[in-house]
Amino acid sequence: MTLGIRRRIARTVCLMLERLLPDAQKPWAGAIEAETGLIEDDGEALAFALESLAGLLPWVLSHFLMAPFLASTSHGAAIRPRAVGFGCATAATWLGIVYMGVSGAPMRYLISNLAALLLGGLALAAFGVTVSKTPRWQGMLNLAMGCGLLLTALFGYRMDGVARWIDLGHLLLQPSFIFLPVLIVSFARASGGLSLAGVVIAATALALQPDRAMACVLAAGLAVRVATHADRYAVLAFIASLAAFIATLVQPDTLPATPYVEKVLFAAFNLHPLSGLAVLGGFALLIVPAALGGRYDKANGDIYLTFGAVWLTALIASVLGNYPTPVVGYGGSAILGYVLSLWLLPKAPSRNTGTQAKTQRQLQNAPPPDRHLNSNDSRIAVVRAAP
Amino acid sequence: MKRNRALSTQAHAVLAALLAAGNDWCHGYELAKQANIKSGTLYPLLIRLESQGYLEAVWQEAAETGRPPRHAYRLTATGRQLARDGLGETGAVSIKSGGGAIA
Structure with missing residues (x-):
């Protein structure tokens, strides 16, 4: 290899670095190019450029991996909760599928979960552009969902005296897992007379079934609402949910655990520690949108907190009792419910408070942690002069 | 909340080189030589x-005409304090943050 070729390769590497690095780090590619150009020895210049490329590759990878989850705003980059949530739902569903596949679950279980994820994704995309989220419309939707739950409790598919499903031939849907998370997050966004009526009807339906897990989910979600906005609608809705939960506690719930649906976490750990960890990882992923939203969009923190409380309670209930394991276990209803509840998360940070401005800039500018500084400082200071 | 965490020897070396330069501006290639580290280690550290x-970090016009501008670096006041704190300790360099989240 001649010296001229080495120099040309070094320049190409620098140009490649400039193309690959995110905008905020592009000046550093220029800095490396300038230094490389000043090194007399061609071989040394090539080594300098190649080592720089290798060292900054984590920035590049991080940029490409995070790009689908970041939205551009006038203040920089902001997290896209729905995209993050759908990514988490997809990963959690796949972790569940891996567990079920390894443990010998029927193939239709795996296909059913994937189909629900696909359907949920399509519905999320469609709702995002077609369905209005005005408080009045949301109130009507909440009322309709409450009525749907009551109709299911009264006329739904019955098993051991419990009616909480809709029979679709080869498929049993659990409307409470689809509607209730949506209803609770929707109520957190806009409580009002219609929404309150929807919640009270839903609470009645849960008390009739009886469904302790979902009644507890409703109470937990509304407790967050009361803690963050204690208006009369929130207090009344919480009282109704608490009454429903108490009603479910005093009624016998004799349904046994169904393989791959309930007690999934323990079954996975019994199979192999790795499958247990996969299921646990799926659990953690379901909370990620709430954690990220609460961190980066403090103006809507109450909505993320409600979303997190809903799904964390459902997960805890699935570990403690014979209740379905959301998303990771077999059951398309929870997958649909999870993805649809993402629809009610804010699209992007709504107001640019000081904290938000800082965190948005952090997202755009902050490099990923490196092993030499091990730092996660939240402070950002820009003292860079333009070329 | 304050947290201390040890830095790598490479970070230690870069901070020492920058501190030794004082108010003078340093450049990437020389820094890598002085700290005896590769450029792939140096630049992520500088960015951080x-x-x-x-x-x-500033762009400086080259003294000779026809040469491209060069990126130059020196520690800020807080950076100098950070380096002094770290270098003052035996064994590992540590970063102390008033802001809380730094490791």
């Missing part, structure tokens, strides 16, 4: 230091 306000 700059993003946290410990490092000033």
